[in-house]
Amino acid sequence: MRDSRVNPGKINGRDPPDKDVGTAFSRGVELPAMVRGVGTSGEAFESETHLNDLSAGGLHLSLEQSVTKGSELFVIIWLAASPNTEVATPRVAVRGSVVRVEEISGGTYRVAMTITHYKFL
Numbered sequence: 001m002r003d004s005r006v007n008p009g010k011i012n013g014r015d016p017p018d019k020d021v022g023t024a025f026s027r028g029v030e031l032p033a034m035v036r037g038v039g040t041s042g043e044a045f046e047s048e049t050h051l052n053d054l055s056a057g058g059l060h061l062s063l064e065q066s067v068t069k070g071s072e073l074f075v076i077i078w079l080a081a082s083p084n085t086e087v088a089t090p091r092v093a094v095r096g097s098v099v100r101v102e103e104i105s106g107g108t109y110r111v112a113m114t115i116t117h118y119k120f121l
Contacts, residue, residue, distance in 0.1 A: 031054060031077055032049075032078045033048070033061060035061065040066045047064060049063060050062065058114040062109065063109050072097055076092075078091050093121055094115045095115075095116055
């Protein structure tokens, strides 16, 4: 297993083209994910969702809970658009900090976070 710490401000020593979260690898592909964190209410949550974007330095996802900018989230990402129950689907666990939260419609939020640690499972 590989465990790595990521400098979200640099990719290979250079600033990423998208200064918010990095260069997107999965733009247009919705990867399933499970998110754990603490909402603005102060209660811990665990939620199934999908990623809107995944990059070397961060990700965008949708949540039905509001979270605070600067809060830490833990996310497990399935690296397939449709995980297969007959064959193990590659996954990666990431930990990071919320850098942006915007309400997109009645109780749904788009969240951008930087990745500070990751581990392939």
